[in-house]
Amino acid sequence: xxxxxxxxxxxxxxxxxxxxxxxxxxxxxxxxxxxxxxxxxxxxxxxxxxxxxxxxxxxxxxxxxxxxxxxxxxxxxxxxxxxxxxxxxxxxxxxxxxxxxxxxxxxxxxxxxxxxxxxxxxxxxxxxxxxxxxxxxxxxxxxxxxxxxxxxxxxxxxxxxxxxxxxxxxxxxxxxxxxxxxxxxxxxxxxxxxxxxxxxxxxxxxxxxxxxxxxxxxxxxxxxxxxxxxxxxxxxxxx
Numbered sequence: 001x002x003x004x005x006x007x008x009x010x011x012x013x014x015x016x017x018x019x020x021x022x023x024x025x026x027x028x029x030x031x032x033x034x035x036x037x038x039x040x041x042x043x044x045x046x047x048x049x050x051x052x053x054x055x056x057x058x059x060x061x062x063x064x065x066x067x068x069x070x071x072x073x074x075x076x077x078x079x080x081x082x083x084x085x086x087x088x089x090x091x092x093x094x095x096x097x098x099x100x101x102x103x104x105x106x107x108x109x110x111x112x113x114x115x116x117x118x119x120x121x122x123x124x125x126x127x128x129x130x131x132x133x134x135x136x137x138x139x140x141x142x143x144x145x146x147x148x149x150x151x152x153x154x155x156x157x158x159x160x161x162x163x164x165x166x167x168x169x170x171x172x173x174x175x176x177x178x179x180x181x182x183x184x185x186x187x188x189x190x191x192x193x194x195x196x197x198x199x200x201x202x203x204x205x206x207x208x209x210x211x212x213x214x215x216x217x218x219x220x221x222x223x224x225x226x227x228x229x230x231x232x233x234x235x236x237x238x239x
Contacts, residue, residue: 008103010130015206031093046098082115137202176230198236
């Protein structure tokens with residue numbers, strides 16, 4: 001019996017034109033769309049981004065995921081939602097799971113993929129990469145993140161600045177994602193290391209709400225939104 005294929009599609013950072021051509025082709029070939037949302041609402045930013053590329057009347061299933069760090073609650077949600085996707089695949093339908101940025105970079109899709117594999121090892125899964133927020137952000141500010149033999153790291157700011165100082169000491173550039181909750185604590189570490197003028201905050205890049213803060217000293221009282229990140233490059237101190 002024919003089973004469907006699941007495509008993990010990265011829809012990019014926000015601009016509908018920044019999804020790949022391959023991603024659009026797959027969106028127009030699948031039978032069902034899946035996307036994630038908080039358990040508190042039915043809204044999917046990823047669906048909103050690709051809405052102009054979707055076939056008319058294609059079924060869109062919004063899967064709820066709780067905003068919690070309780071591992072057991074999260075695992076239950078991953079398995080529950082994975083079962084819905086598996087049922088679609090077993091019905092012989094191809095499906096796409098939409099994710100902001102790239103499917104395998106800080107994405108819910110990674111957890112769903114692992115759950116599907118554990119519950120249905122025969123599942124056929126294909127990944128279509130997407131443009132990450134930090135790729136888009138460097139394009140927005142028109143500055144190089146790394147060059148030549150330099151190295152860079154991507155870290156999460158969700159747990160605060162504990163690891164950030166150590167990471168900065170060992171690489172030339174750092175991307176800090178998820179800065180919205182611990183922004184002021186992260187700023188303190190950056191200021192302590194003398195890198196405030198070598199850092200740029202970018203929010204909602206590639207959208208009509210895009211905002212760039214080049215001087216973090218002026219933005220100290222500003223509280224960035226969810227779709228915000230920091231770009232730090234030591235070389236910018238001398239530019």
